[in-house]
Amino acid sequence: MLQGVINSVRESQVWSSIFRHGIPRDRRTRVMAIMSNVFLHLHPVAVRKSGIRLSFTWCMGGLTFFLFIAETISGVLLMFYYRPVVEYAYSDIIQMRAALTLGVMREIHRWGAHAMIIAVWLHMMRVFLTGSYKPPREFNWVVGVILLVLTMLLSFTGYLLPWDQLAIWAITVGSKMAEATPFAGMNGPGRELLQLPGGIPIVTPYSDAKFLLLAGDSVGEAALLRFYVLHCIAIPLGAATLIAVHFWRIRKDGGISGPM
Amino acid sequence: MHMLLSNSMLHLAAGAEQVTALDKFKDFVNRWSVPQYSLPMFLLLMLGAFFGYRKWTKPIIFWPMMLVFTIVYFGFIPLDESYAAILQKPDNVPISMMIFLTLYFLWLGLRQAAINDHNMEVGKPLIEEDREDKVLCWPDLVYTELLAMVLCTVVLIIWSVCLKAPLEAAANPAGPPNPSKAPWYFLGLQEMLVYFDPWMAGVVLPGLIILGLAAMPYIDTNPKGNGYYTFKERKFAILTWMFGYLILWCVLIVFGTFLRGPNWNFFGPFQTWDSHRVDALTNINVSDIWYVVILGGKLPSSMLVREWPGLVLSGFWFFALPYLLTKIKFFGRLRTQMGFARYYLMAVLFVVMMLVPVKMVGRWTMNLKYIIAMPEISFNL
Ligand code: HEM
Numbered sequence: 001m002l003q004g005v006i007n008s009v010r011e012s013q014v015w016s017s018i019f020r021h022g023i024p025r026d027r028r029t030r031v032m033a034i035m036s037n038v039f040l041h042l043h044p045v046a047v048r049k050s051g052i053r054l055s056f057t058w059c060m061g062g063l064t065f066f067l068f069i070a071e072t073i074s075g076v077l078l079m080f081y082y083r084p085v086v087e088y089a090y091s092d093i094i095q096m097r098a099a100l101t102l103g104v105m106r107e108i109h110r111w112g113a114h115a116m117i118i119a120v121w122l123h124m125m126r127v128f129l130t131g132s133y134k135p136p137r138e139f140n141w142v143v144g145v146i147l148l149v150l151t152m153l154l155s156f157t158g159y160l161l162p163w164d165q166l167a168i169w170a171i172t173v174g175s176k177m178a179e180a181t182p183f184a185g186m187n188g189p190g191r192e193l194l195q196l197p198g199g200i201p202i203v204t205p206y207s208d209a210k211f212l213l214l215a216g217d218s219v220g221e222a223a224l225l226r227f228y229v230l231h232c233i234a235i236p237l238g239a240a241t242l243i244a245v246h247f248w249r250i251r252k253d254g255g256i257s258g259p260m
Numbered sequence: 261m262h263m264l265l266s267n268s269m270l271h272l273a274a275g276a277e278q279v280t281a282l283d284k285f286k287d288f289v290n291r292w293s294v295p296q297y298s299l300p301m302f303l304l305l306m307l308g309a310f311f312g313y314r315k316w317t318k319p320i321i322f323w324p325m326m327l328v329f330t331i332v333y334f335g336f337i338p339l340d341e342s343y344a345a346i347l348q349k350p351d352n353v354p355i356s357m358m359i360f361l362t363l364y365f366l367w368l369g370l371r372q373a374a375i376n377d378h379n380m381e382v383g384k385p386l387i388e389e390d391r392e393d394k395v396l397c398w399p400d401l402v403y404t405e406l407l408a409m410v411l412c413t414v415v416l417i418i419w420s421v422c423l424k425a426p427l428e429a430a431a432n433p434a435g436p437p438n439p440s441k442a443p444w445y446f447l448g449l450q451e452m453l454v455y456f457d458p459w460m461a462g463v464v465l466p467g468l469i470i471l472g473l474a475a476m477p478y479i480d481t482n483p484k485g486n487g488y489y490t491f492k493e494r495k496f497a498i499l500t501w502m503f504g505y506l507i508l509w510c511v512l513i514v515f516g517t518f519l520r521g522p523n524w525n526f527f528g529p530f531q532t533w534d535s536h537r538v539d540a541l542t543n544i545n546v547s548d549i550w551y552v553v554i555l556g557g558k559l560p561s562s563m564l565v566r567e568w569p570g571l572v573l574s575g576f577w578f579f580a581l582p583y584l585l586t587k588i589k590f591f592g593r594l595r596t597q598m599g600f601a602r603y604y605l606m607a608v609l610f611v612v613m614m615l616v617p618v619k620m621v622g623r624w625t626m627n628l629k630y631i632i633a634m635p636e637i638s639f640n641l
Pocket of ligand 1: 057058059060061062064065068120123124127130132133137140141142143144145147148151243246250255256257258
C-alpha cells in the first residue's frame with residue numbers, strides 16, 4: 001500500500017519534473033543525484049576516500065558554512081522585529097526575549113555566531129596542519145584568510161546591535177584602536193604629516209579612521225545604523241560571495257588535498 | 261557520649277584541615293597564574309606536546325589525561341565562587357568550548373602526524389594514501405554532511421534553550437563598566453595593550469597577522485607535508501605558527517576573558533575581582549635605562565638624542581637581526597632555499613612576532629615600558 005503510494009508519487013509528472021533521476025541506488029543515478037542538483041553539484045561527483053574522512057577535515061569548513069546559513073536564517077527572523085534606532089533597539093530585544101520562540105532565535109543567533117568563530121579557527125588550524133595551503137591551493141588559503149576576517153567582523157558588528165552596556169562598551173574599546181591608526185587616526189603616530197597646503201590638518205576627529213568606522217566621534221546613533229547595515233547586508237553579501245569562490249576553488253584546485 | 265564527641269571533633273578537625281589545604285592550593289594556583297610564570301609554562305607545555313607527540317597522543321595516554329583535565333576544570337566550580345562566576349558567565353561559555361575543542365583537535369591532528377611520521381620511517385603508506393580509491397559523493401559525503409548538520413543543529417538548539425544570551429542594562433554612554441572588554445575573540449589584542457600602545461596592539465599587529473597569514477603559502481616553500489598530517493617534515497613552520505596561534509592568540513584570550521578584572525588588573529582563577537586594587541606601575545623606558553640608570557645623568561631634552569638607544573635597538577631588531585639570523589645554520593639554509601624576497605619577508609614577520617614575547621619579558625624582568633618613547637609625535641614602541 002505505502003510502497004504503492006510512494007511509487008505513484010515518484011512516477012508523477014511533478015516529482016519527475018523536479019528530480020530527473022531515479023532513486024540513487026546505482027552508480028549512474030548517484031552521479032545524477034549530484035550533478036542534477038544545483039546545491040549538491042558544488043561537490044565533485046567522486047572524491048578521494050581519505051579526503052572525506054572526518055578525522056582528516058574534522059568537517060570544520062562544512063560546519064562553518066552550515067553555521068553561516070543558520071545565522072542567515074535566524075538573522076532574517078530577528079530583522080523582522082528589531083529596529084536599529086537608539087530609542088527602540090534595546091526594548092525590541094527585551095520584547096523578543098519575552099516571546100519564547102523568538103527568544104530562542106536570538107539565542108541561536110548569538111551562540112551560533114560564537115560557534116562559527118571557533119569553527120573557522122579550527123578549520124584554519126586543520127588546513128594548516130595538513131599543509132593544504134601549499135601549491136596549488138595558495139590562493140584558496142588567501143580567500144580563506146579574508147573569510148576569517150569577515151567572520152570576525154560579522155560578529156563584531158553584530159555585537160553592538162542589542163544596544164546594552166556590553167554592546168556599546170565592547171565596540172568602544174574596539175574602536176579606540178581605530179583612533180590610533182598610524183597616519184589615519186586622531187591619536188595615531190604620523191598624523192601630523194598629512195596636511196593640506198597652509199598647514200590644515202587632514203586627520204581631525206571628524207575625518208579619521210574612527211570617524212569612518214563609527215560615523216561619529218563616539219558610539220552613537222549613527223554608529224548603530226552603520227553597524228546594522230554592515231552586519232545585515234554588506235558583510236554577509238561579501239562573505240557569501242567569497243564562500244562561493246572558496247568552494248569553486250576547492251574543486252578547481254583538485255578537490256580536498258591529499259598526498260600527491 | 262565521649263566516643264561521639266571525639267568522633268565529631270575529629271570530623272571537624274579534618275574538615276578544617278581540608279579547607280586550609282584547598283585554600284593553600286588555590287593560593288598556589290593564583291600566585292603561579294600571573295603571566296610572567298604561566299606564559300613560559302604554557303610555552304614549555306606546548307614544546308613538550310610537540311616534541312613528545314609520539315608518546316602522549318596514544319589514545320591510552322591522551323584520554324585519561326583529558327578526563328583528569330575535565331574533572332579538574334569543572335570540579336572547581338562548586339569549590340570556588342570566583343571561579344564559578346567566571347566560568348558561568350554566558351559570554352565566557354565559548355571560551356571553555358574553545359579550550360576543549362582546541363585540545364581535542366590538536367590531539368587529533370598530532371595523533372595522525374605521529375602515525376604518519378612513523379609510517380614514513382618504516383616505509384608504510386600514509387593514512388591519507390589512497391590515490392586510486394575514489395568514492396561517489398552520494399551517498400558517502402552527502403550523508404556525512406547531513407549527519408553533521410543534524411548534530412550541529414541539535415547542539416545549537418540545546419545550548420540556546422539552556423542558556424540565555426546575555427543582555428545587560430541599557431546602553432549608558434556615560435557609565436563605562438569596569439573592566440570594559442572587547443568581544444572575546446579580540447581579547448588577545450586587548451591584552452597586547454598591556455605591552456604596546458594602541459597603534460601597535462590594535463592596528464599594526466592585527467594587520468601583520470592578516471598579512472602574514474595571507475603571505476604564508478607564498479613564503480613556505482617546503483614541498484613536504486602537502487595534504488597529510490606530519491610534524492617531522494615541517495617542524496619550524498608548525499612550531500612558529502602554533503606559537504602564534506596557541507600561545508599568543510588562544511592563551512591570551514583565556515587571560516583576557518577569565519583573568520583580567522577591574523582596571524585590567526590580573527586576577528588568579530580563584531581570586532575575587534576587587535575593583536579597588538591598585539597595581540603600582542613603575543615602568544621605565546629604554547632611554548631612562550640608558551641615561552639615568554647606566555650613565556647616572558638626566559634625560560636629554562632633544563627627542564632624537566634622547567631616543568637614540570631605542571632607535572638603535574629597534575633598528576637592530578627589525579633590520580639587522582633578519583640578516584644576522586642567516587649566520588645560524590638553520591636560517592642560513594632557509595635563506596638559500598627560499599631566496600632573498602621570501603626569506604626577508606618571513607624573517608621580518610618572524611621578528612615582529614618575536615617582539616611580543618621580548619617586550620613581555622622586558623616588562624616582567626625590568627618594568628620596561630617603551631623601547632622608543634616619543635610621545636611628542638605619538639610614536640611609542
Ligand atoms: C566562512 C569561512 C569558511 C568556510 C565556510 C569554509 C569552507 C570550507 C569547506 C567546506 C572546505 C572543504 C574541506 C573542509 O571542510 O575542510 C574548505 C576547504 C579549505 N579551506 Fe575553507 N572555509 C572558510 C574559511 C577558511 C579559512 C579561514 C581558511 C584559511 C585561512 C580556509 C582555507 C581553506 C583551504 C586552503 C581549503 C582546501 C583544503 C583542502 O583541500 O584540504 N578556509 N573550506
